Amino acid sequence: MDAFVVISLIKAAVIAFVLLTAVAYLQWVERKVIAHIQLRMGPYRVGPHGLLQPLADVIKLITKEDMMPSYVNKPIYLLAPFIAVSMSLLSIAVIPFGPTISVAGYQTGMQLADLNIGVLYILAVSSMGVYGVALAGWASNNKYALLGGLRSSAQMISYEIPMALAIASPLLISNTLSLKELVATQSGSVLDWNVLHRPFPQIIAFLIFLIAGFAETNRVPFDLPEAENELVAGFHTEYSSMKFASFFMAEYLNMVTVSSLATLLFLGGWEAPWPAAKGSNLIPSVIFLVAGLTALYHAAHPARRMDKYTLAAFGMVFLALAGVFVLPIVQSWLLPLFWFCAKAGAILFAFMWVRGTLPRFRYDQLMSFAWKFLFPVAMLNLLVTSFLVAWF
Amino acid sequence: MDLILFLIFAIIAVVSAVNVVVQTHPISSAVSLIGVMGSLAVLYLLLGAEFIAAAQVIVYAGAVMVLFIFVILLLNAGAETKRGRSFMVQLLGVPLLIALLGLLAFFVSRLFPRGVSVRFGGFTGGTAQAVGKALFTTYLLPFEVTSLLILIAILGAIVLARKELD
Numbered sequence: 001m002d003a004f005v006v007i008s009l010i011k012a013a014v015i016a017f018v019l020l021t022a023v024a025y026l027q028w029v030e031r032k033v034i035a036h037i038q039l040r041m042g043p044y045r046v047g048p049h050g051l052l053q054p055l056a057d058v059i060k061l062i063t064k065e066d067m068m069p070s071y072v073n074k075p076i077y078l079l080a081p082f083i084a085v086s087m088s089l090l091s092i093a094v095i096p097f098g099p100t101i102s103v104a105g106y107q108t109g110m111q112l113a114d115l116n117i118g119v120l121y122i123l124a125v126s127s128m129g130v131y132g133v134a135l136a137g138w139a140s141n142n143k144y145a146l147l148g149g150l151r152s153s154a155q156m157i158s159y160e161i162p163m164a165l166a167i168a169s170p171l172l173i174s175n176t177l178s179l180k181e182l183v184a185t186q187s188g189s190v191l192d193w194n195v196l197h198r199p200f201p202q203i204i205a206f207l208i209f210l211i212a213g214f215a216e217t218n219r220v221p222f223d224l225p226e227a228e229n230e231l232v233a234g235f236h237t238e239y240s241s242m243k244f245a246s247f248f249m250a251e252y253l254n255m256v257t258v259s260s261l262a263t264l265l266f267l268g269g270w271e272a273p274w275p276a277a278k279g280s281n282l283i284p285s286v287i288f289l290v291a292g293l294t295a296l297y298h299a300a301h302p303a304r305r306m307d308k309y310t311l312a313a314f315g316m317v318f319l320a321l322a323g324v325f326v327l328p329i330v331q332s333w334l335l336p337l338f339w340f341c342a343k344a345g346a347i348l349f350a351f352m353w354v355r356g357t358l359p360r361f362r363y364d365q366l367m368s369f370a371w372k373f374l375f376p377v378a379m380l381n382l383l384v385t386s387f388l389v390a391w392f
Numbered sequence: 393m394d395l396i397l398f399l400i401f402a403i404i405a406v407v408s409a410v411n412v413v414v415q416t417h418p419i420s421s422a423v424s425l426i427g428v429m430g431s432l433a434v435l436y437l438l439l440g441a442e443f444i445a446a447a448q449v450i451v452y453a454g455a456v457m458v459l460f461i462f463v464i465l466l467l468n469a470g471a472e473t474k475r476g477r478s479f480m481v482q483l484l485g486v487p488l489l490i491a492l493l494g495l496l497a498f499f500v501s502r503l504f505p506r507g508v509s510v511r512f513g514g515f516t517g518g519t520a521q522a523v524g525k526a527l528f529t530t531y532l533l534p535f536e537v538t539s540l541l542i543l544i545a546i547l548g549a550i551v552l553a554r555k556e557l558d
Contacts, residue, residue, distance in 0.1 A: 076419065117520060120446035124433075127454030131426065134458070138419060138465050146465065153462045157455070177520050 007108055012093075015112060019092060023252040024054035030352045037356035048310040058245075066241040069140070076139035081239065081246035084132025088253035091125040094118040095260045096180050098270045098336035109180065110333065118179040119171065122261060123164060126216065130156045132250060133218070133235050140238035148234025151224045151363065155215055158370040159222075163212035165378035166205040169385040170194040170265045173202070183269030193268035199388040204381045206266040208374055210347070213258035215370070217251060220355040224363055259347035260340075267343045270336035284325040284338045292318030394512035398438055405431035417471040418464045422457060429453035441518035 028043060028050065035042030043050030068077070098110035115121050130153055137149015171177065173194055174185040186193050195206050215222040224234075231237070236247045263269060272280035295315030302308045325334060361369070408427035415421045429452040436445040477485075517526065527535045 073417075073419075076423065079423075115442070117442050117446050120443070120450065120520070124446050124449035124454060127450055127458070128430075130454075130458050131423075131461070134461050134465065135419075135423070138461075146468070150462070150465050153458055153465070157458055157462070160455075 003106060007106065008112065011108070011112055015092065016089075019089075019253070019256070020249075023249055023256065024058060026252050026255070026348065027057070027248075028054050029348075030355070033349065033352040034356040037353070048306070048313075061242060061245040064241040066243065069142075069238050071141045072238060073139040073141065076135050077238075078243075080132050080136035080139055081243045081250075082132075083135065084129060084250035085246040085253070087125050087129040087132065088250040088257065091122045091257045092253070092260075094121050094179060095257070095264070096183065096269065097340050098333055101333045110337070111180065114178060114180050116178045119167060119177045119182075119265075122257065123160075123167070126254070126257070127160060129250070129254065132247070136239065136247070137235035140235070142238055144231045144233075145235050145237045148231050148237070152218060152235060155218075155222060155224060155366060155370075158367060159212045159215035159374075162208050162370065162374040162378040163216060165375070165382050166208040166212065167261075167265060169200075169205045169382050170197075170202050172382075172385050172389045173197050173200075179264050179269075182264055183271060186268040187271045189275060190268070190273040193266065193271070195266040199392045200385045202266060202381075202385070204377065205385075206262070208378050208381070209262055209266070210350070211374065212370075213262065214351070214354065215366075217254040217258055217351075219251075219255070219351055221358040221361050222366060223360060224366060255348060255351055256344070259344040259351070262347050263340060263343040269343075270340040272335070272339050276335075281331060281335055282326070284335065285322045288318045288322035288325065292316070292322060394438055398435065398512070401431040401434040401438075405435070416473075419461070422460050422464060425460070426453050426457045429457065436518075438512050439518075440512070440515040443518055443520045443523045 031053075032042040032050070043053040046052045046056045068074075093112040094115050096109060096111035096114070100107055100109045102108075133156075134149045134153040137145045137147070137152065140146070171182075174182045176182055176185065186197070190196060194202050196203075214220075218224075236244055239247065272283070274280045292315045295311045295318060299308055299310075299312035299315055302311070324330060325338070405428050408424040408431065411424035412421045412428065415424060429448065433445045433448040433453065436442075436448060517523070
């Protein structure tokens with residue numbers, strides 16, 4: 001086997017492992033964030049600060065009894081969660097997390113595949129993801145599930161259009177469909193990111209993309225497909241055990257994809273907000289230093305008995321990370337990774353923030369918002385952008 | 393490698409296409425049709441037409457088939473019952489099928505010259521740039537006429553779907 005195949009297999013294994021772990025912990029972060037918004041503690045019992053809760057959840061979901069109702073359409077009932085989770089995993093394959101780096105003398109990009117139609121690939125795969133939800137709703141042979149599936153497919157068809165139009169305008173400015181080149185055109189400072197780029201800042205497109213992304217991933221305030229007060233649990237009412245977990249994983253993986261795509265299209269990918277010559281490569285160290293010192297201060301003045309040990313340990317970890325970021329040998333790949341994760345993480349935090357603070361839309365509001373507001377605004381934005389790009 | 397992939401996806405395409413007709417339930421037929429569209433996209437990709445492949449998945453396997461499935465879900469269509477085949481179907485079905493396949497083979501062998509076989513990745517105009525350039529230079533008139541046609545279709549749909557004003 002040649003080196004390309006081996007490297008690709010290693011990269012695929014690393015990305016899959018990191019991603020699935022991250023998805024499990026995203027759930028923990030989300031529960032913590034929402035708990036703090038609602039003045040609760042969140043998960044606290046399993047491990048320090050509930051840090052082992054995701055592990056416990058995974059074990060619980062795997063070992064639970066797998067119920068299959070007798071009235072389902074068996075082949076499609078089994079196919080649906082598989083489609084949902086595999087389509088959301090597939091779209092990660094083209095996301096670049098960093099620039100080209102050399103590992104032991106071998107040049108490789110920090111992404112699985114650099115397609116020259118990367119953006120179209122993600123659109124194609126995400127449009128196939130609708131089937132998971134729609135078919136699950138139908139195959140369950142249950143009226144609540146069917147309503148959930150119907151709502152979800154209508155919602156996803158509607159919001160795909162403003163989303164695609166919002167994606168088109170930064171592509172006009174960057175003049176490429178490859179996600180890697182897209183980032184290369186935004187290098188420099190924060191003013192070169194597509195969200196603020198000449199000739200027409202894409203702030204409107206960015207907001208439309210985020211709103212449509214919330215709808216595409218069935219998140220609050222667009223979580224009509226699983227509105228629990230009217231539809232029990234929507235399309236996954238009849239699913240249990242790992243099949244239910246697949247839908248759950250698909251939702252979180254889609255969140256990761258949408259955040260990564262927003263980062264790459266609008267926020268300059270792994271580029272730092274200002275050039276490294278002016279000290280942007282010290283920012284991660286400073287952030288971790290402040291976080292570590294804060295944790296150590298609170299460990300010295302513990303509010304709860306356990307804090308004396310747990311916060312001290314977290315503080316030491318943060319200080320160690322701050323030290324790692326100034327090492328010159330790791331900076332070439334760790335800094336881009338940091339900026340990518342920071343930007344994508346900020347958008348993921350917005351997902352949770354919105355879930356903790358906004359109520360759900362009514363169904364007719366959802367539809368009229370997509371067709372009567374988002375669609376015309378996205379169209380107008382695309383028109384203005386194309387005129388200005390052609391002009392300058 | 394290309395040949396193996398071609399064989400796999402060509403077989404999937406043909407089996408799914410047969411399955412579309414054989415299945416009794418509309419949803420199963422629609423899912424098989426998605427399989428046909430998806431494997432056709434892979435075949436385009438093997439030929440080197442990556443933009444067409446992506447458009448095939450986005451438009452046909454994605455948008456069009458989602459609408460199909462949506463309508464089937466909305467109408468909650470049930471499985472069709474199998475009725476006994478009529479005498480004419482039993483008698484003429486197989487001969488007509490063979491005649492159709494024979495005609496197709498005849499026209500294909502006539503229309504395409506011998507000796508020139510399809511090469512994997514041999515199609516060079518498949519990038520997004522090449523397709524865009526062709527659409528806006530060589531095929532500008534057909535492209536604009538098609539857009540006009542789609543606009544007329546949209547207007548027609550709006551007129552048909554409009555509520556009657558008393």
